[in-house]
Amino acid sequence: MTLPVAIGDGDMIYLDNAATTLIKPPEVTEAVKLALQKMGSAGRSSHRAAAIAGDTLFACRETAAKLFETTADRVVFTFNATHGINIAIKTLVKRGDKVVISGFEHNAVLRPLHEIGAQIVVAGRKLFDVKDTERAFEKAIDGDTAAVICTHVSNVFGYILPIDKIANLCAQKNVPFVLDAAQSAGVLPISMKKLNAAFIAMPGHKGLFGPQGTGILLCGDIMPKTVIEGGTGSFSKFSHMPMILPDRLEVGTLNCHGIAGLLAGINYIDRVGVDEIKRHELYLLSKLKQKLKNEDLRIYQSDQNQIGVLSFVHEKLRCEAVGEMLSEADFAVRTGFHCAPLAHESVGSIETGTIRVSISAMTKESEIVEFSEFMNDMKKL
Amino acid sequence: MIYDFFSFQTLTQAQSALRILRKREIAATIISTPVGMSSVGCGHSLRVSLKDARKAEIHLTRAGIPYKKTADDTPGSDRGW
Numbered sequence: 468m469t470l471p472v473a474i475g476d477g478d479m480i481y482l483d484n485a486a487t488t489l490i491k492p493p494e495v496t497e498a499v500k501l502a503l504q505k506m507g508s509a510g511r512s513s514h515r516a517a518a519i520a521g522d523t524l525f526a527c528r529e530t531a532a533k534l535f536e537t538t539a540d541r542v543v544f545t546f547n548a549t550h551g552i553n554i555a556i557k558t559l560v561k562r563g564d565k566v567v568i569s570g571f572e573h574n575a576v577l578r579p580l581h582e583i584g585a586q587i588v589v590a591g592r593k594l595f596d597v598k599d600t601e602r603a604f605e606k607a608i609d610g611d612t613a614a615v616i617c618t619h620v621s622n623v624f625g626y627i628l629p630i631d632k633i634a635n636l637c638a639q640k641n642v643p644f645v646l647d648a649a650q651s652a653g654v655l656p657i658s659m660k661k662l663n664a665a666f667i668a669m670p671g672h673k674g675l676f677g678p679q680g681t682g683i684l685l686c687g688d689i690m691p692k693t694v695i696e697g698g699t700g701s702f703s704k705f706s707h708m709p710m711i712l713p714d715r716l717e718v719g720t721l722n723c724h725g726i727a728g729l730l731a732g733i734n735y736i737d738r739v740g741v742d743e744i745k746r747h748e749l750y751l752l753s754k755l756k757q758k759l760k761n762e763d764l765r766i767y768q769s770d771q772n773q774i775g776v777l778s779f780v781h782e783k784l785r786c787e788a789v790g791e792m793l794s795e796a797d798f799a800v801r802t803g804f805h806c807a808p809l810a811h812e813s814v815g816s817i818e819t820g821t822i823r824v825s826i827s828a829m830t831k832e833s834e835i836v837e838f839s840e841f842m843n844d845m846k847k848l
Numbered sequence: 849m850i851y852d853f854f855s856f857q858t859l860t861q862a863q864s865a866l867r868i869l870r871k872r873e874i875a876a877t878i879i880s881t882p883v884g885m886s887s888v889g890c891g892h893s894l895r896v897s898l899k900d901a902r903k904a905e906i907h908l909t910r911a912g913i914p915y916k917k918t919a920d921d922t923p924g925s926d927r928g929w
Contacts, residue, residue: 510859510892513879521878525863540860701858703889714858 480834481799484673485622485650485776485825489799491676492735492829495728499678502727508720510700520723527730528713534733534741535652535667535685537659543684543713544721548649549575550694551668551684554716555645556616558692559665560585564613567604567642569628570813571621574806576647585613592813595769597629604633612642614665619651623810623821624767625752625776627655634662643689649673652683653736653828654744654775659685666691674744674827675736677729680722686712693718736828744828748775751826751835758839761846767814767821778821781845786820792845793822798838800824852901854894854908854915855881862892865913872907874900885918893918 481489502523507516509524528539535542545551552575560566562584568576570592580587590607591600608615615637620627630646637644643665648657653674659667664687671681684691693708697718702709709715736744755777756768766779781789790802803820804811811817824838854876856862862878869876874896881891894915896904901917908915 518878521859521863525860528860529867539864540858701889701891705888709857711857713860 479797479799480838482824482826482830482834482838483799483801484827484830485805485823486801487670487672487679488674488676488827488829490827490829491728492732494731494735495676495678498731499724499728502724506723506727509723511720523723523727523730524721527726527733530730530733530737531683531685534737535657535659536661537685540712541659541686543686543716544726545668545682545684545716546680546722547672547682548647548668548670549682551666551682552576552616552645552647553579554684554691554694555666555668556580556583556614557694558689559614559643559645561613565611567607567612567615569600569604569617571618571624571626571628571810572616572807573618573622573647573649573810574808575649576616576618577809580616588612589809589813591628594624594767594814595626595772597772601629601632604636608636608640608642610640612640614643614645616645616647618647618649619655619657620649620774620776621807621810622650622776623805623807623823624778624814625650625773625825626769627651627772627774630662634664638663643687650775653732653741654748656741656745659687663687665689671725671729671732675729676732676828678725681725681729683729684716686716691716695719739828745774747828748826748830751830751832752777754832755824755826755835755839758836759842760839761843763846764842767816775827776823776825778816778823780816780819780821784845786822789822789845793841796841798841850898851895852898852904853879853881853885853918854896854904855886855918856892856894856913856915859892861913861915862894865894865908865911865915868907868911868913869894869896869904872903874904874907876900876904 506520509520528542531542532539556579566585591603593599646667648669652669667685671677672679699714763782764779786802801823876894876896881893
């Protein structure tokens with residue numbers, strides 16, 4: 468049994484980077500391959516294979532700590548961003564607590580809050596309207612707020628929310644701030660120090676170019692609650708979980724092979740620079756907006772406060788039908804609700820969903836041009 | 849060679865400590881804390897030669913990394929790993 472080879476492998480134009488980045492820097496693949504050959508289980512033994520794994524974890528912690536302006540012990544490895552968000556929410560929120568969220572949150576935020584039975588207050592539903600978002604958060608946050616949870620960039624519309632302002636409001640009112648950096652890590656500057664967040668959750672497999680099954684939770688000053696318990700390679704005589712990071716949250720054998728790839732991905736970002744990646748993505752997004760000329764398309768776009776993602780609907784065709792046509796022509800996009808129905812409710816696309824194009828640092832201008840030409844020619848098909 | 853042991857609460861702390869000592873050219877190795885030397889169970893320690901132990905202590909204290917300094921006095925040990 469071998470892995471199925473993707474249709475059009477090598478020719479596919481991959482524009483589904485908001486789900487996961489498929490095209491990684493080559494060193495990521497190399498790092499994972501080497502890790503599979505050389506690594507034991509980190510933190511469980513002193514032999515060379517375990518030490519290689521342990522050293523790699525630490526190198527990844529240090530590199531991530533530098534990128535996000537925190538310390539290595541506050542960098543916790545998770546399975547993905549959802550895992551990290553769950554830890555944050557289950558630490559800060561209990562049944563009946565008031566939680567303020569933006570109108571663009573993913574189900575990774577909504578579902579755990581719903582499960583807990585939190586009182587959810589949605590603030591700021593006007594797409595690309597930063598001032599309105601700021602005003603709405605200012606109005607909603609008060610002394611009774613248990614937490615504010617906000618996405619940095621909408622995974623449906625690419626809207627960059629004013630997180631500096633929101634974090635500031637939280638600091639003024641002494642409310643814990645949680646940032647969902649699923650779409651922004653590796654693309655926009657993020658500073659734990661400046662935001663003074665309680666938690667920042669991010670996936671490893673999107674903008675950080677790591678493999679799937681990797682994620683990072685940056686922890687602030689609040690000691691997190693555990694969502695799973697087990698062996699940590701430390702304090703083993705005690706039945707309770709260690710009250711120290713990162714061990715408190717990292718149980719069982721870690722995904723060291725994946726983290727080796729994540730380290731290579733973060734090193735790539737460090738080498739290229741977040742500002743350069745941001746510039747590249749903004750350029751490609753403006754190119755895409757400029758090139759898409761099909762009058763049947765309703766495009767959700769803004770000249771400001773948008774990055775990485777462009778959503779649109781076809782006035783005459785269902786999103787899924789367009790997605791199918793694109794797929795047959797070897798363009799990879801995503802259609803539907805993108806696990807964020809709240810964002811669609813906010814914008815008014817809950818009846819249709821959208822066709823979502825999402826780019827990465829690896830996307831080429833020629834791919835954007837080819838995609839736009841195909842979409843513009845769709846009328847003739 | 850005779851060693852002293854610096855025990856840490858987590859592997860990450862031991863690794864941070866190792867980084868600090870290496871910067872100051874103090875030789876150290878991360879090992880699993882010998883069971884007889886720990887009251888809390890499994891853990892991670894730095895093995896540092898006796899001649900460097902005092903220097904190591906100063907730098908680790910200065911860096912604010914919590915540690916417990918132990919000599920290996922478990923039965924059967926001659927402190928000479």
